[in-house]
Amino acid sequence: MSREYETVIGLEVHVELATKTKIFCGCSTQFGGDVNTHTCPVCTGMPGSLPVLNKQVVEYAIAVGLATNCEITRHGKFDRKNYFYPDNPQNYQISQLYLPICRNGYVEIETEKGGAKKVGIHEIHMEEDAGKLIHDEWGDVSLVDYNRSGVPLIEIVSEPDMRSAEEVIAYLEKLRMFIQYLGASDCKLQEGSMRADVNLSVRPVGSDKFGTRTEMKNLNSFTAITHAIENERERQIDIIEAGGSVIQETRRFDDNKGESYAMRSKEDAQDYRYFPDPDLIPLDVSQEWIDRIKSEQPEFRPQKMARYKEEYGIPEYDIGIITDNKHMADIFEEATRICGQPKKVSNWLMVETLRLLKEKNMDPEDIRYSPAHLAALIDLVEKKVINSSVAKEVFERMFEDDTDPVKYVEEKGLKQETDSGAIKAICEQVIADNPQSVADYKAGKEKAIGFLVGQTMKAAKGKADPGTVNALLKELLS
Template sequence: MSKNYETVIGLEVHVELATKTKIFCGCTTAFGGAPNTHTCPVCTGMPGSLPVLNKKVVEYAAAVGLATNCKITQKCKFDRKNYFYPDNPQNYQISQLYLPICRDGHVDITLADGSTKQVRIHEIHMEEDAGKLVHDEYDDVSYVDYNRSGVPLIEIVSEPDMRSAEEVIAYLEKLRQTIQYLGASDCKLQEGSMRADVNLSIREVGASEFGTRTEMKNLNSFTAITHAIEGETERQIDLLEAGKEVEQQTRRWDDNNGESYPMRSKEDAHDYRYFPDPDLVPLNISDEWLDEIRSNQPEFKEEKAIRYREEFGIPDYDIGLITDSKKLADIFEEATAECGEPKKVSNWILGETMRILKEKSLDPEDITFSPANLAKLIKLVDGGTINGSVAKEVFANIFDEDVDPEAYVEEHGLKQVNDEGALKACVEKVIADNPQSVLDYKGGKVQAIGYLVGQTMKAMKGKANPGMVNQLLKEMLDK
């Protein structure tokens, strides 16, 4: 490479909003359902049907705008984007072009080296999702399922402010975290409730003009996004180095092959013939309504972190990780309120919970157990009812099935044995059965006691009080 290049990236992020019903009709947004069962005349484009705006969509969109420092367009409108495709029953999508609900915002992202950067948001607009085409594997026929038709989306359009995959991922993480805190969406890339299109161009470092950009689609994981950015950067640099030009086009990323393919070029770009939808009256977000949306904004990560430091006195490291996810923060707060042991709750979240999540490739949002059961578990350990290793076993069941730990311990006979007589008898037997270890210990190998503790715990099926076992062993061996 003879020149120094920089990558310029802007993102278009689609987020599916968590409303119960669709944006312009009363149909459910629930996933699944037999094809075309979550539909009505409106979301299947029947003649004579008319759209009516779901106010909750406006509230979520405005809330995301407020949380990302946008100006809210209090008098905004919906426009029709006209294009023919069977997944789009009216052959126009109701979207916002001329007066999007949010404009001119920004988010601050923190990078691995601790530095921060501002990414500007050009606009956020509301629109409806399309249906899904199903191509028959055997016959030359396609079907269309309108269950997703009319599901509300917001599209968050950034300025071309990002320069690396790291910045892009940090920006997406930040958006995801903010939107999850708002409860406006679960933002799952794999399931498509968050989708990112990457606009990328290359220019020489120091150049004032942008290069020709491409738009990359079909990116359904952070890994795919990172790969696509790296791949596309390389492809564009190769073109420029070879004296060729980058063509403005939309490309599809194939993460399996680590390559992208052109979908359409600028020449086949649609003329969408946008115009204001005459079926929907201009939307007026009154000052009162906007104030109400503003006053309903939740406590975000930054404010939470400050409060946690004052209220709970747990380490900053714990606070950082817990408040990364609204779900974890909620679990932390509720469990702490029940048991009054913030550090212990934090340990369970950062330890076992994170371990199981990782093991099962789940997100914190997938957690289904109730914080009250975690609090009960902590109380059981504190009260000496169960020991630490049994607690882990019980927690695994809480995680999977949200079992009541008290009942579970009772049912499975997992209570810790604190009976000195029983423990003594067992310890005596272990000492008698392991003369070599006893000799080692007495000869100065203090760590040999660990083996003897282990043997005792094993003999007691893990239920022995480990502190007492330790104590008893020492007493007997030191005699």
């Protein structure tokens, strides 16, 4: 390679918003209903039906815009994007072209070199999602499910400010953090609630002109995005080095094969005949509305991390993991507020919670137990009502269905044996039953006491405090 090339990347990120109902009708946005059950005349494009804007969609879009330093459009509109496809029941998508809700923002990311960099946001607009085609491989027919039709989306369009896959991932992570913290979406790439299209071009280092860009779709993980960027950069450089020129086109990346192929070129580009949707009235956003949304913005991760360090004194590693997910951070803060034991709360999150999440292939978002129950569990251990191994058992149950640990311990009779007479009797029995270990211990094998403690715990069905048992055995054997 004779020259050095710079990669220029801009992203179009689609995020499915977490509203309960669709953007233009009252149908549920829930996943997993039977086909065409979350539908009505509006989201199936019935003749005569009309859209009515869901205000919560605007609220989320403004919240994301404020978090990403955007200007909020005070007088906005929705436009129709006209194109024929069966998943699009009206054959036009209601979107925003001329007056998007947010413009001219930026997100600050950390670069590989450790510095801060601003990635510009050109605009954020609101639009409706399409339905889903289901191809019957045997019957030679395709069917349409309109359950997703009309689910609200925002599209966040960045400026071409990123120069590497690392910067792209940092930008996406930052966006995801903001959006998750705002509760505007769960941003799951695999499930499609966050989708990124990558616009990429290359140019010789030092050039101030952009090269011809391609757009890559079907990227449903950070790994796929990284691979696609590296792959496309190489592909474009190879073309240029071979004396050819890059064609402006949309490409689909296949992460299994590690390569992309052309979907459509610019020449095939459709004329969407955008025009303002006459069925919707202009969207006027008052300063009061913006102010209220601003006042309700949560504490975002960077501030939260600093505060945790200051306020709770837990390790930075723990802070990083806990604040990575707002739901987890919320549980941490609330449980700590109740029980006053930040380190213990953190331990339950870092060890048992993460273990179970991994085991069950769940996201932190899906944690079901309440902070109050976690605090109660910590309290039970603290007060020696149960020992730590019983606590783990109780926790697993709590993790499953938010069982109240106090009730559970009571009902299952898991309380530690606190009657020292009863424990002493068990210890004496164990000593009597294990003459060899007793002899070993007395001969100076300190480890033998461990076996005896284990036997005692077993005999007590786990409901004794191992420390107490240990002390008692030593006393009896001395």
